[in-house]
Amino acid sequence: DGGITQSPKYLFRKEGQNVTLSCEQNLNHDAMYWYRQDPGQGLRLIYYSQIVNDFQKGDIAEGYSVSREKKESFPLTVTSAQKNPTAFYLCASSADRAYNEQFFGPGTRLTVL
């Protein structure tokens, strides 16, 4: 089955810790994205990558970091610098570099204790 997988489904973090969220796709898509979803605020773009070894900041990149060493993988690290990390994190991918028709993974819910 082709698709996007995210792990873990739920993640708990103590304040001051860095955590890494996994995103893998087997759709052979070039572009991948990370979004954050908070109640009543829709989806906000954190980082995106159009090609391997290249990525750009989105609207709310502060406190986050990413890497794109392989086409299939785009992990997101939530650092201790992110002041309000509790949220639902969504990874997406699209076939082309024009941001159209993005397909989403099932999400990771991060809670800071």
Next chain:
Amino acid sequence: QKEVEQDPGPLSVPEGAIVSLNCTYSNSAFQYFMWYRQYSRKGPELLMYTYSSGNKEDGRFTAQVDKSSKYISLFIRDSQPSDSATYLCAMSGWTGGTSYGKLTFGQGTILTVHP
């Protein structure tokens, strides 16, 4: 003012009703318009994708784009309880610079279809 405005609802309708979901936007560069359905605690699922103005129909769903009014709609006919979800509009277009037409989402409308 947000680039994309969507009434968050919640919207509650009886089974079989026609549902109308709407978004307005301010950026005239938007050319690609999408509707996503998101069930609780799940990732969004792409429902409809349209380019520029006009209508597109897929089963019980019709997407409508009016670029002159900067207004898009999603109609659901013969709504079912399984349609209960949050519906997100999204749009993109060439906006110049490094943004390269990134996807901009509405806040989402919560829909409940009761039997």
